[in-house]
Amino acid sequence: MTLTKRQDVALECAGFLTGLGYDTSLMIRSIPLRGFDQQMANLIVDHMVSSGTSVYKHCVPEVITKDNSDKLDVTWANTDSGTASCDVFDTVLLAVGREAQTQDLGLDTIGIELDKESHKVIGGYDGDQEKSSLDHIYAIGDVLQDKPELTPVAIQAGKLLANRLFNDSNQQMNYDLIPTTVFTPLEYGSVGLSEEGALSRYGDDQIEVFHAFYKPLEYAISGQNADQCYIKVIAHRGIAKPCKVLGFHFLGPNAGEVTQGFAAAMQCGLTVDQLQNTVGIHPTSAEEIVKLHITKRSGLDPVVTSC
Numbered sequence: 001m002t003l004t005k006r007q008d009v010a011l012e013c014a015g016f017l018t019g020l021g022y023d024t025s026l027m028i029r030s031i032p033l034r035g036f037d038q039q040m041a042n043l044i045v046d047h048m049v050s051s052g053t054s055v056y057k058h059c060v061p062e063v064i065t066k067d068n069s070d071k072l073d074v075t076w077a078n079t080d081s082g083t084a085s086c087d088v089f090d091t092v093l094l095a096v097g098r099e100a101q102t103q104d105l106g107l108d109t110i111g112i113e114l115d116k117e118s119h120k121v122i123g124g125y126d127g128d129q130e131k132s133s134l135d136h137i138y139a140i141g142d143v144l145q146d147k148p149e150l151t152p153v154a155i156q157a158g159k160l161l162a163n164r165l166f167n168d169s170n171q172q173m174n175y176d177l178i179p180t181t182v183f184t185p186l187e188y189g190s191v192g193l194s195e196e197g198a199l200s201r202y203g204d205d206q207i208e209v210f211h212a213f214y215k216p217l218e219y220a221i222s223g224q225n226a227d228q229c230y231i232k233v234i235a236h237r238g239i240a241k242p243c244k245v246l247g248f249h250f251l252g253p254n255a256g257e258v259t260q261g262f263a264a265a266m267q268c269g270l271t272v273d274q275l276q277n278t279v280g281i282h283p284t285s286a287e288e289i290v291k292l293h294i295t296k297r298s299g300l301d302p303v304v305t306s307c
Contacts (some may be wrong), residue, residue: 005063006256007028007033007095007139008033008182009095009257010026010093011033011045011184012031012182013095014026014048014053014091015185016185018051018052018053018185019185023054024052024053025053025054025055025056025087025089026053027059027060028055028056028057028058028119029059029060029079030058030079032044032045033112035194037183037195037196037247037249038188038190038194038196039194039195039232040126040190040230041188043230044184044186044228044251046228047184047186047227047228047299048184050228050288051185051225057078058077058078058079059076059079060076060079061075061076061092062075062076063075063086071089072090072092073086073087073088074086074088074089074092077190078231088225095233097149098149098206099119100118100119100120100121102114102119102120102121102143103119110134111134112132112133112134112137113132115145119143120139120143121139121143121144121145123138123144123145123147125140125176128164129144129157129175130157130161131156140158140161141154141157141158144157147175148175148180150178150180153173153175153178155216156173159280161173174267176192176193177191177192177263177266177267178193179259179262179263181255181256181259183256186228186252187253187254187255188246188249188250188251188255189250189255189256189258190247190249190250191247191248191259191266192245192246193246194247194249195207195234197247198234198247199266199279200248204242206236206238206298207234207235207237207246208235208236208293208295209234209235209245209296209297210232210233210235210272210294210295211230211232211233211292211294211296211302212231212291212292212302213227213229213302214226214229214252214285214288214303214304215229215304216229216285217267218253219253229251230251230252231249231252231288232247233245233247233248233249233272233275233289234247235271235272243271243272244269244270244271244272245266245270245272245275246267248263248289250285251283254285258286259290261286262289275289276291276293278290288304
């Protein structure tokens, strides 16, 4: 079984299929989880490989044919080497994502600016995130260019837009602090900037990365592999205190539940001092977040060794 293209969905499906006992292969055409923190993404892939999922990176399927036994012969090309390979699968699942269906609405004929490749509406006119190039037409959700394709994002943006239009509000949607979780076997939750995004926006001398490898209590009891259980908090490293948290990344059990709470704190302007002055709840995985104190810059071993 092989999966490709829409990477968050592909990784999630490959993970639970492997967990159900199926021989599962995952094909990734470029990098895993494009747009997410790449250190976290590669740790997810490492965990899946250690759990039995076969992963083919930088590969694109070219030909799929059914043989006489109703098996599927799949031929793919490695985009790095240019070499072709093939194998036989029972099922092929294409996680292709979705496309904005705007082509038949006639938007171009009335002057709405669309992205030429995605056909999504380009927003941001007159300082309004959802406003199109026409004053009276707005776009929210998956149809808005360069915005996350997440249902809760569309719901929140729609509420705020309605308030601006009909309730004398000026509050804009904050697209920088959107919590999300990839429900792979080892869950990944994040809010805010990736490490790559923070480096690009602020530069290496202006950010501090706090991190830790930890072992969840339930893993210690069951003997599960915790090698990829990892936490990373990215903060602005300005001269003035306090240092504002720019990005939160959590890889471990119940990441979605953990991330939702820290997302609210980041909306309130969470700083490193506030994080470190928070009393932890023992023994939880989330406790390890408020205990973070080792930075990448220090070069110290980030593995948590005790309570």
